[in-house]
Amino acid sequence: MKGKLLLVIALILVSVVLADGKILGTVLDENDNRLTARVRFYNFQKGFLSTIYTDWDGTFEIYLSKGEYEIEVTKGSEFERKIYQLKLEDDEEIRLSITLKRLCDLTKMGWFGGDTHMHTIYSDGKQNPEELALACSAAGLSWAILTDHNTLGGKDEWLSLSNRGIITIIGEEVTTKIGHLNAMGIAKLVQWQPAQSDDDIKKIFDEIHSQDALTQINHPFDLKNPFEKLHIESYDLIEIWNGGAPPIVKGLGNGEAQQYWYKLLNEGKRIPAIAASDCHDIYSAYSLLGLLPFEIVLQILKKELPNPEFLEYVKNNEQTLRNWVKYGLFPGTPRTYVNINQVTEKSILQALKNGKSFMTNGPLLLANIDGKQPGEEVSSSQKVFIDIDVISNQPIKELRVVQAGKPVCSMVINDKEVFSCRVQIDPTEGEWVVVEVFGDYPVYAITNPIYLKANKSY
Ligand SMILES: [Zn+2]
Numbered sequence: 322m323k324g325k326l327l328l329v330i331a332l333i334l335v336s337v338v339l340a341d342g343k344i345l346g347t348v349l350d351e352n353d354n355r356l357t358a359r360v361r362f363y364n365f366q367k368g369f370l371s372t373i374y375t376d377w378d379g380t381f382e383i384y385l386s387k388g389e390y391e392i393e394v395t396k397g398s399e400f401e402r403k404i405y406q407l408k409l410e411d412d413e414e415i416r417l418s419i420t421l422k423r424l425c426d427l428t429k430m431g432w433f434g435g436d437t438h439m440h441t442i443y444s445d446g447k448q449n450p451e452e453l454a455l456a457c458s459a460a461g462l463s464w465a466i467l468t469d470h471n472t473l474g475g476k477d478e479w480l481s482l483s484n485r486g487i488i489t490i491i492g493e494e495v496t497t498k499i500g501h502l503n504a505m506g507i508a509k510l511v512q513w514q515p516a517q518s519d520d521d522i523k524k525i526f527d528e529i530h531s532q533d534a535l536t537q538i539n540h541p542f543d544l545k546n547p548f549e550k551l552h553i554e555s556y557d558l559i560e561i562w563n564g565g566a567p568p569i570v571k572g573l574g575n576g577e578a579q580q581y582w583y584k585l586l587n588e589g590k591r592i593p594a595i596a597a598s599d600c601h602d603i604y605s606a607y608s609l610l611g612l613l614p615f616e617i618v619l620q621i622l623k624k625e626l627p628n629p630e631f632l633e634y635v636k637n638n639e640q641t642l643r644n645w646v647k648y649g650l651f652p653g654t655p656r657t658y659v660n661i662n663q664v665t666e667k668s669i670l671q672a673l674k675n676g677k678s679f680m681t682n683g684p685l686l687l688a689n690i691d692g693k694q695p696g697e698e699v700s701s702s703q704k705v706f707i708d709i710d711v712i713s714n715q716p717i718k719e720l721r722v723v724q725a726g727k728p729v730c731s732m733v734i735n736d737k738e739v740f741s742c743r744v745q746i747d748p749t750e751g752e753w754v755v756v757e758v759f760g761d762y763p764v765y766a767i768t769n770p771i772y773l774k775a776n777k778s779y
């Protein structure tokens with residue numbers, strides 16, 4: 322894969338070296354406050370795609386060769402996505418003032434989006450902590466957990482960035498030969514060697530808990546680094562959605578993780594799920610694959626992700642694959658929103674542990690039964706209603722309500738971006754319920770469960 326990627330990157334560099342025009346921009350909200358944002362430039366004829374970020378003051382500049390470009394400006398789920406077409410001439414300098422409308426402010430309702438799994442140069446990531454924090458801010462995240470492999474090297478730098486409008490929390494991806502797990506909210510390094518046996522993994526969980534920190538099992542069904550000790554269930558959270566591909570596709574690991582999680586829930590184990598980016602590169606060099614001819618992409622995937630089920634799937638779904646690759650692996654793609662009363666590290670970690678959360682790569686998805694949120698329990702002697710609100714900056718195609726692992730309601734949404742609905746649930750049919758929404762692949766969101774208890778008299 323590296324050879325092909327280097328070729329694409331080299332072509333882009335040549336294009337930049339030959340640059341003869343300049344685009345300068347400022348991103349603002351409707352009240353003229355400057356916003357950090359992510360800006361992507363496409364020229365499909367030239368096979369060009371470049372991702373940049375504004376600076377902390379909301380300004381950006383880029384040198385490009387003359388030509389026509391599509392520009393996409395985003396700031397996460399709560400702002401509109403703006404797309405521009407633009408023509409750049411020789412020696413031209415274009416100045417843009419871009420206003421992103423805020424679709425909603427979920428923080429006012431106690432919902433704060435964040436990412437529990439990201440890397441920097443202190444392990445195998447490409448950027449330093451400040452660059453990562455800027456990309457998190459540009460993705461509209463309120464909090465972010467740095468989890469480099471087996472090191473807290475970036476700790477001081479990361480924590481010092483908490484004055485930039487993001488709560489920065491330190492963690493570690495405890496990386497062993499038998500699986501990866503996150504320690505989140507730790508004060509000191511968790512030892513990872515030698516981890517081979519059940520006892521070794523138990524000791525790691527115990528050490529994390531002795532630091533009053535959270536444990537998260539990472540990419541448990543990853544094709545290369547699965548978590549081999551899932552039967553030791555003293556972890557707090559399970560990552561069912563790692564990186565770009567939502568768990569709706571089988572064969573890549575996330576779909577399998579979601580099915581395993583449903584099994585745990587059906588066994589009465591209330592372990593909340595997590596969606597996190599596992600970002601290693603805020604420019605998502607991987608997304609450049611989307612520019613290559615489909616046959617070459619397939620060849621690369623065959624080598625990198627040799628799973629027959631997945632390969633068969635993508636072979637028949639070129640557009641799906643292109644969408645997925647183009648969507649990229651950025652901080653906050655996907656993310657987990659938590660419901661909290663106080664905006665502190667402690668309350669964020671507690672809400673994650675209690676499953677007061679939903680997971681998304683775009684759509685905002687709120688669900689409650691009589692005011693009870695995900696992570697809470699409803700006890701009723703009769704049928705209940707689940708109230709659902711969706712706000713999305715991309716069209717939604719379908720909504721599904723899943724009870725005890727089975728879909729109990731499925732609705733076609735017809736490309737709406739904002740809608741509410743109410744679905745009746747029978748608590749005797751199963752002890753937990755989640756809601757999912759689907760847009761054009763890979764747009765997806767899912768809640769953590771609201772638990773149901775059927776009153777005996779019913
Ligand atoms: Zn990992």
Ligand SMILES: [Zn+2]
Pocket residue numbers: 438439440494599
């Ligand atoms: Zn990782």
